[in-house]
Amino acid sequence: MMKEIYRVAILGCRGRGTAAARAYHVHPRTDLVGLCDLIPERFNTLGDELGVSSRFTDLDEMIEKTKPDIVAIPTGTEFHYELSMRVLEHGVNIEVEKPMCVDLEQADAVMAKAKEKGVKVAVHHQGRVGASMQAIARAFSEGRIGDIRYIYGSGKGYYGGYGLMNIGTHTINDILKFGGRCRSVVAAATRDGHPITPADVVPSPSGMGTIAGEYITATLQFDNNVTGTLLQHRFKKMDSTAYAMELYGTEGRLFWKSSGAWLLPQPHFAPDGKHDKWEALTPIYPEHYDPQKGASQDDYWFVEEYVRALDEDRDHECSGEEGLHVIEIMMGIFESAAYGTRVKLPQERRDHPLLRWRSESGLGAPEEMPRSYGDWLAEEPNM
Ligand SMILES: NC(=O)c1ccc[n+]([C@@H]2O[C@H](COP(=O)([O-])OP(=O)(O)OC[C@H]3O[C@@H](n4cnc5c(N)ncnc54)[C@H](O)[C@@H]3O)[C@@H](O)[C@H]2O)c1
Incomplete structure (x- = not known):
């Protein structure tokens, strides 16, 4: 109402x-x-x-x-x-x-x-409704990159499985804005240079459930022949600026970060020598947003979108349905990496695939680990 x-x-x-x-x-x-x-x-x-x-x-x-x-x-x-x-x-x-x-x-x-x-x-x-995403969405809807062919997203360099739950949740949600529903997932995850085994399943730092994998690479299949790649690779040194998304279109590319948005107005498959400079796009703010009043622009946009959604009796763009689909994708990534199979979504089994995998291999629940990421890393064997 x-x-x-x-x-x-x-x-x-x-x-x-x-x-x-x-x-x-x-x-x-x-x-x-x-x-x-x-x-x-x-x-x-x-x-x-x-x-x-x-x-x-x-x-x-x-x-x-x-x-x-x-x-x-x-x-x-x-x-x-x-x-x-x-x-x-x-x-x-x-x-x-x-x-x-x-x-x-x-x-x-x-x-x-x-x-x-x-x-x-x-x-x-x-991030999905913030000022730089608004600029990307406008350029996209104006047809400035043509049809989407491929979407790329990356994390900030956390241990892969933790990065997936912590940052990948944002990146996947951003990718869904342009990819639509994800139909299947194929993923690879390694730890210490080897494909993960059930013994590599551990509790996540920061209370984010159960994870595995230091380096995770996932491909996501959407409708209309659009494919996405999501990287959650552990970097030697964290780099929060690496959290980004890029859209590859038939006529150009769009690059999103929470701090900015850029357009490269040429097809992704070959430099044409004429349009080879990334053009910064102007961020878009709600007309009543005042940066002096202490709210960050993306949190303010999130509120603005909730107000509009309630006014129109519709879901927020970052809805629970979308959040649930993000979890389907994250659990699909873990399942695919564990079992070495393509996982079709939505999956029928809703239990945690890594705990299932561990239990099928005869191992009990993983032992507790510290909650703080620094302490967790210090306890992670082989790191
Ligand atoms: N969207 C983002 O950009 C972003 C960035 C960082 C963290 N996060 C997410 O935010 C969450 C953590 O937020 P935080 O760092 O502010 O958490 P926090 O643990 O520092 O603070 C949570 C507060 O909630 C209170 N609380 C917990 N249970 C309660 C209860 N039953 N009743 C009343 N109060 C209760 C705690 O006392 C604490 O003060 C995580 O889910 C994390 O993934 C999101």
Whole structure:
């Protein structure tokens, strides 16, 4: 139902909760009506900054008292499933940080609960709606690269399986904007120079479920003969600027990063000697966005898109359905790399393919590993 102002509550007031709260705070169509954290110091810091006095340690109490239209769930990934289910039980729209969940059983349950309650789920893949993606989308829709033939995406150099869950979730979601539904996946994953074995299946850092592979290369097959390649390779030194997507068209190429967008106006298969310079595209912002007010442009765009979606009673572009499809692709990549097969999507089996693989090989659950990435790497044998 369209409202002049949408009421928003934040569940989790640390890094990402602060970023989300700032965007909802400054957007003219949303009001921050409540903050919740288990640690009062965190909601006090954020509440004092933004002038929000309704502060809670219990999320159910927050929702009952503040009656939000949207609850944002920017918490550690291992809590996304449980907290999404609890909030959805109240019949409230949610936005949950990425990755939406750690496996398909969880993501299916979240989507079923949202459907039962008649509410919307969005996943905070803000790059897909940010200013540089808006510029890419405009150039693409104006036909400046012709028809898409191929899409490339890369991560930032984390250990591959962790990079897939952490950054690949964004990149895949970006690729889906142009590729559409992914029909099948073929992937290779290595660790220490060898194809992964069931013994290489480990708990992810940062509570992102179960992973395997130091270097992952995946090809994704879309409709209309479009293929994509996703690289999640561990670099000796992390390079966040490597997180990027490139679209190869019959008449040109588009290059996306969160910090910019470029067009090369010649076919991808041969330099023509005349149009061989990348042209920077102008980022596109909502007309009421003011960078001085403290919200990042892509989080602000994410809010703007939620407002438009609710006004039009449609899903956010970064919807739960799309987030679930991203998890299908990520689980498909792990399954393909483990079993050495092409995985058709959507897959029928929804359990975690790496745990299945391990258990079929007679190994029990993997041993616990540290949550922090630095400590995790230090404990990863053979690194
Ligand atoms: N979209 C992006 O660009 C981006 C960037 C970085 C991280 N992330 C994602 O954000 C998430 C982590 O966000 P963060 O770094 O701000 O997390 P964090 O762990 O630093 O903060 C989460 C906060 O939520 C609170 N919390 C947890 N459970 C709660 C509960 N039941 N009730 C109330 N409060 C609760 C914690 O006390 C904590 O203050 C991860 O899923 C990560 O993948 C997204």
